[in-house]
Amino acid sequence: MYIRSLQLLREKVPSFQSYPFHLPVLRELDELQFHPNVTFIVGENGMGKSTLLEGAAAAYGFNPEGGTKNFNFSSYDSHSHLDEYLRLVKGIKKPDDQFFFRAETFYNVATNIEDMDSDPMGGGKVIDSFGGTSLHEQSHGESFFAAFNHRFFGKGLYILDEPEAALSPLRQLSMLSRIHDLVENESQFIISTHSPILMAYPHADIIQLTEEGSRKVGVEETSHYHIMKQFIEDRERLFYHLLQ
Template identity: 65%
Template sequence: MSIYDRGAYLRSMTLLREEVPSFGRYPFHLPVVAAMERLDFHPKVTYIIGENGMGKSTLLEALAVALGFNAEGGTLNFNFSTAETHSELYRYLRPVRGAQRARDGFFFRAESYYNLATQIDALDREPGFTPPIINSYGGKSLHMMSHGESFFATFMNRFGGRGLYILDEPEAALSPYRQMAMLSRIHELVEQHSQFIISTHSPILMAYPDSKIYQLTSEGMQEVALEETDHYVIMKEFLNNRERMLGELFSAE
């Protein structure tokens, strides 16, 4: 049996290439989309990484929407829109699910997390919401915390295990210490039969050992080891050779 069949809620994602209207327009012209046929997911943790502009967030957003999540984040029960900005890519994706169904799920998107927090507060002000939604996030309005604290409140309180969690740049407001704590939380949830798909720039978050890393480049997508990622190589080089690299960065051309 393939590792992708054991306990995976989401086994793969296929692009319906024959139905794509044109690979010459956004988002289909992005190298990751233009070269895609099928993307296999690790049953525990899959990382989607790459430089800015490579299409990581576009890909994760399309996957989440294809699975029924709101484009701006939240659980499958959220249905709000601050701005209709998501691409049509989701219409051409076919997720292949595993035999088991997740009991929990969440699309975490750092870019629109403020909108999600605002929506939770708004819903809790309406009559009929008992108990309040915010109780699932720790009981305190996410707007009443620092950005990083509110992120972590969701990770610690709302993620309940046996879930499929899609995270787009969850490290955006987290210190290095909190990123390590997040890695520990990911492990706790994996041990509770959860599956993660994560877009990140953080070498710390990429370090989960039982995982699969896809690196997006101008040529498309390739599977790599942590030590082969640009993020790891550049960070290691900078820390080990800080003075030389600063000299190169600050030198006049």
């Protein structure tokens, strides 16, 4: 386990009425415990999942827009500075690999890679560690998978914000397989997601965020699972209520 838990330094918070501390995930937060292998952060839009992951990643030393600790760029300085109010409780071991993957800003990471590789004094090509093909010359989903398959090499800490955003259901299943391979190779994942496919990964912890705070649940207890189950099993009834 590379990160054991995350604590909010509540005594330092200037006001729980202002952004980002008014978000449901932060209003009641003292500490979140992480699974040694896979932890999913789930909940409806606006609960603060991405803000929480961004803060945790920045507190660990990642660029708020994503990448490794060696990425140092900003296309638009919009992060919340939540990291200044968080304490990460780390494990004894340090990861050999680490990456913050953020679907919303992965295009910016791809652009920064091309900028670094265009520098004649830059040495080796960064894109080689992503499979060697420009991420901008691939589809959105293919570029995501280039990172998962080529850049993630194990014994790593991987913080992923909505990685399913550009992935088909079949690709999401493939991603589960890749996550498992990396977990078997001593990796830890902290993932925010809306995908019931991903959150069904066996033995993972699922932390569901609601207006009342956060709690650990099983996949069958999540609203995502209930809605998809209802859609698949009785969509006529669902449409009847939706479209009246």
